[in-house]
Amino acid sequence: MTAPPGRRERKKAATRQKIADTALRLFLERGYDAVGIRDVAAEADVAVTTVFSHFASKEALVFERDQDFEQRLVRAVADRPSEEPLVPALRREVQALVRHCTAEGSAPVRRLIEGSPALREYEESMSLRYAQALAAALAADPRLSRSATACRATARFVIDAYALACRADDPGATTDEVFGMIEAAWDSTAP
Amino acid sequence: MTAPPGRRERKKAATRQKIADTALRLFLERGYDAVGIRDVAAEADVAVTTVFSHFASKEALVFERDQDFEQRLVRAVADRPSEEPLVPALRREVQALVRHCTAEGSAPVRRLIEGSPALREYEESMSLRYAQALAAALAADPRLSRSATACRATARFVIDAYALACRADDPGATTDEVFGMIEAAWDSTAP
DNA sequence: TGTTAAACACTAACGGTTAGGTCTATCGTC
């Protein structure tokens, strides 16, 4: 899986990382709107086109690391112990994700996101993709025989729980409270 | 409330309507991405700046009519008969909204929206604003004494129901099914 | 009738994003 990466790939990864680091630093220093793509490119000493060959948009520069969010949710469903019920497994994973996103070190980034409508919108639209992936995972699990609608709704509810908890005063308690509601909703769809 | 509108207001409304109609027609004819703001302005015979003085963004041109969506949800909560429970009242309103958005005449517009990521994203972000207004209405209703978290979560669930139903094969049945889940979730938060 | 402010126009720009074409370091293979 982790075969020795060639020099080309290493250089590419290094460039990508340099861009992401530079961008985040500038955004935190001067504010998201006050930093242009051309600034980021200049400071990272790359061409503007190079920035866009690594990141699909300016907003994506801020969410550089969150590529495994989706996978973690899907795995929490698919790889859970044979007899563990669905909702507790999801709650555990969401608790972990929420802790990660409300950790001490993430506070400045979170402030950055909350301070920019463009970033908030982008995050929401990422979440929607996660909900679709999660819905597919729910529909695919042979242990859960629920309607496609129930799967899609539950997936969105779970994403809602994450979104609400990340912005709540007490993220842990909020996650638990919303998951209580999700459990009731899910149980009501039992065949 | 409906005082005789002066000529000025009538002209303004006419300009706005002309822009919206022209834009929608061009979008349907050539596709959203293939039509620029400059095209819309030229075809409507107004300046580009005039377009933006009436509409906040290109996407807003497509959602011209949906300004009362938010109000309808809030009123469905606040103005419901004294003894009608919350969830059925909301379900009735969402059913009506879903019917409106899946009506025969709305089909081309819906296809337009689903065909453009920008429009989908914009719609989602509108929905989020609705969820916040609805959450506030829930929290403000003296007949419902629930935690802020329960209100916020329920509001998002309701918006999820709407979003899922609008895209579902059988919108009515989907609304009912998701609202069954929402009812269970809401009841589980009874004090 | 004259004053005021809203609505609109025009130009020019800004900032994110992309297309076109080139250069070069790396890779796989001989």
Added chain:
DNA sequence: GACGATAGACCTAACCGTTAGTGTTTAACA
């Protein structure tokens, strides 16, 4: 080690949504 293929990066120039700045018309109202 030499050799062609190609990925990765570069540069320039533009496109498009959006906004600022600056008039000009016209309806509303004293």
